[in-house]
Amino acid sequence: MNESQMDKELRQFAKNAIVDVPARFSAGIDHVLDSLPPQPMRKNRSTRKNYWLMPVACLFLGVFLLIGTGFVSPTMAHMLRNLPFVGSIIGFIGDSGIREANQQGLATRLEQMATDQGITVALKEAYYDRLNLSVGFTVTFPPNETRYPHIEKVSYSLGGQTITRTFTEEQAKNSYLLHWRHAEGNTYYGTFQPFFTEPLPEELPLKLKLEKMGGVEGEWQFDIPLSRKPADEFTKVTEPKVSGQSGDYTISVKQVIRAPSATRIVFGVQAEKDSLSLTEDDKVNQIMMLSNDIRVFDSKGVPLSSITDEKGNRGGGIIGVTQFSKDFHPISPESRSITIVVDRQLRFEIPLD
Template sequence: MAGNHDQKLGEALRKVDNGMPDQVRHRIDETLSSLPERKKKWKRPSMIAGGIVASLAILLGTGFTNTTMAQVLQNIPFVESVFKLAGDSTLKTTVEKGLAEKVNKSAADQGITVTVNEAIYDGTGVSVGYVVQSDTVLEENVNPSIDFNVDGKRIGNYGVGGSSERYDDHTVLGVMHLDVSEPLPNEFDLGMKIKKLGESEGEWNVQFPVREISSENKVILPVEKKSSGDITVILEKVTFAPTATEVVYKLKQPSNREMELSFELLGSNGEHVEPLSLFKKDDTFKVSYEPFSTIPETITFRPQSRHDNEIDQILEKLEITVGVN
């Protein structure tokens, strides 16, 4: 199947061969000959996924902008959207619904090109799909070391998670999720300053506009309060978004014996979503969980068991269940 696809791709590329620079033609031939017979399976990411293949980085680097070529590029594997290939079905859905925004911005240094393919910001965090392509063989681990900025200002407190997949010796596809402690503007320019890719040091700076897409979001403000002894939990806000379920709550307890508590989030349909990130400021917490496959009728916010009967009896009284509709 993949062999037939590659053969058709080669024929399509040759049809637009007239007037193509020799350098571009040579790089295309190299790329076609190096395509694997089978498309690699994308591993399920820990928090994110996305990117594009080396072909796009090669052609963009030449400055070749033929309209017909742009149409042909849509048929090259991974170019249109790598979010679709991610093990995360949520990212596939954002593309299918037209929520992900095309970026296609590149930066090159040390013989390595980094291209941001697409991004989505749903109000809970920013997911970015990218590709790393090198003239030489890449290391197994090219996890980028990045400083982020918003409208030119460095972000103070943020968390980043992600995953990557090696496509071939010269290409790595990846995605990252950016979560911040403070609210972001509805629209802003996101700057990514990459200082290191694996063991390769350099400077890869990419900046692109980001716009919040919240039309798919559902927000509830339960302000539900539960107390047990001198511990109080107040569930203030829950946001159901395409890429995450965000919970904001307050936890009040005596400072002289604060208990470290974590909370499970469950839906009325029995679905359990895993936590992705947590931020704390004073007694207010913001936790991002995986998105629910479908928004449940009710959710339960439950302290996790400490495997201590006396403590668990206290924690049971802090469980909160609220309606969503």
């Protein structure tokens, strides 16, 4: 086959191929192209000098056809699906703050497995510090499962109290408590990360039980001994004891907890006399709005993104009508201070140890 005939067939093949390119990928390219400066006019050149374009075009075409049309061997498909994995489930699909902590080698390896109703759950790792806990696991369903199976019911016991959580399919995909991703075949990766308003104890015997998934009720139960000692070496607590006025409230910064996975700032709130007649709901609503107006910056002026807001806002991190807290992404160890701005008027400059 001569080169002209090969070019013709490649163009025809590309024209007929159906490649489903994600919208965000296309939009990203359009954004980059639109931001580029206009190219200067160039004189026509001999096509002989552009022969290198054809191999490059064929390479890109091959990649898109490989991924888009699914014509790929099982071995290659397995490799493509697992390229992002680095041996850690919580490091791949966990909360972004916990992913940072995981990079410091602070996760604990787990080797626990339970099988019921033909479904196998294998615990792989856990992360635990003063503010967060996350458990990474795999779930393998029976072969030939045609639905989108997901975890529907989980319970866990802490300090004698049992808490049960249920998830719809949409919640399983988007809930901050549960990260759930298809891995390959009939295997899924998951992380479970409950939220706690109070600092967690140094040692925690966690009882975790999965009770329903893929429409199947069963019992996959685990006893997980957790210790925050490894993370405590990187955790610092500052008590600034500063306060100021914002509207009808006196705001104080009671505590700054810097754990490897998050930064929690605990605020105290004292209402003026005119606000004491408000109902409890009105007080909570006002404090919630106040919480939403708080911004935090590191010593370089870089804003810290709020984990509290990412996780459905959780009532602004409200704990009570006299105190509330907000969780932010970890502060860089290089930062020597933080700046807290409340309602664009009240500003705290807090040095960090």
